Amino acid sequence: MAPQHTEYDVVVVGGSGVDTVVRVGSLPVPLADSVPVGPIEEWPGHTGGNVALGTRALGLRTALLDFIGDDWTGSRVRERMAEGDVEFAPVTSPAGTRRAVNLVDAAGRRMSFYDARDPAGxxxxxxxxxxxxxxxxxxxLSIMDFARFLYDDIEDLGVPVSTDLHDWDGRADHHREFALRSDLVFLSAAGVGGDVHALMREILEKGRAETVVATAGAEGSSLLTREDGGSPVHVPAAVPPAPVVDSNGAGDAFVSGFLYGRLAGRDPVECARLGALAGAHACTAPGSTSLISREALLEPDRG
Known part of the structure; x- marks a missing residue:
């Protein structure tokens, strides 16, 4: 499948799949033979799919490249991308489409069981x-193993690249190449066992990144750029516009809002503020069903 346009604002690589969402009373779930739960739901998206849907909802021309299976879950991903007007260019994987089972408690917090299933090589x-x-x-680039092999071509083309390391602890080798070869790096502070700011500085010192962002849910985010002189800037979390239902996809929405700001020429702190607004909005509905629009993101009274 060839591109339909001469220019895309964002091309997302990897990270599509289907979440099975199970709502539980609390986390961790008590050990029992059977636990009554609410309706079990299926939501196509995953990290790359959610970023693609989020940036497209903000008016950016977006494409998604990935492997999916010739299976029922793959058809759900295709349908969701079509509904969201994301140009989807998949390659068929014999291993099938990635899945995850996410336990979500009454406060919207989640625990994810991720079935990557991509074969080695x-x-x-x-x-x-x-x-x-x-x-x-x-x-x-989503942190799929196959995606790391695109870095040389991306650098040769001179295209800026971002990645989301999610809950990287700063030690796992799988994430390191993504951390050190991307211009813009996102990560979750929850996964860092030690000093998250020290890890952010290390990424800047050892890699090519201009900006590193560590998200911390309701505690906001930390932003560090090469121009900051080693002093992270704290950006507060936004107040959700409605009750929190589900934090699935909130981090991906943050990335979408940040990328919108970056491509619009906003400064990094303003980009993080837009990311926080998009992330808060995403928490008000299940899965990737609450995607903030450009008009809502840029409301004058947002301040």
Whole structure:
């Protein structure tokens, strides 16, 4: 499948799949043979899919490249991307479409059981992804193993690239190349066993990143750029516009809002503020069903 346009604002690579959401009273779930729960729901998205849907909802021309299976879950992903007007260019994986089971408590907190299922040695054909990368203003790589092999071509093309390390502890080798070869790095403070600010500085010192953002849910985010002189800036979390239902996809929405600001020429602190607004909005509905619009993100009274 060739690109339909000569330019895309964002090309997302990897990270699509289907979440099975199970709502429980509390986390961790007590050990029992059977636990009554509310309705079990299926939501296509996952991290890359959610970023693609979120940036498209903000008016950015967006494409998603990934592997999915020729299966029921893959058809759900296709349908969701079509509904969200995201151009989807998948390659069929014999291993099937990725899945996750997410336990969500009454406060919207979650615990995810992720079935990556991509086989070792999986590679996306170069003639499939190169035309898309060549038409991108910005590339966002999910931390799928196959995605790391696109870095050389991205650098040769001179396209800015971001990634989300999620709950990286700063030690696992799988994430390191993504951390050190991206221009913009997101990570979750929850996964860092030690000093998150020290890890952010390390990414800047050892890698090519211009900006590192550590999100911490209701505690807001920390922002560090090469121009900050080693002093992180705290950006408060936004107040959700409605009761919190589900934090699934909130971090992906933050990334979408931040990328919107970056591509609009906003400064990093303003980008993080927009990310916080998008993330808070995402918590008010299940799955990726509450995507903030550009008009809502930029309301004058947001301050």
């Amino acid at each position: 999986l590679r996306m054909p170069r003639d499939h992804y190169l035309p898309w990368l060549g038409s991108a203003r910005h590339v966002h």
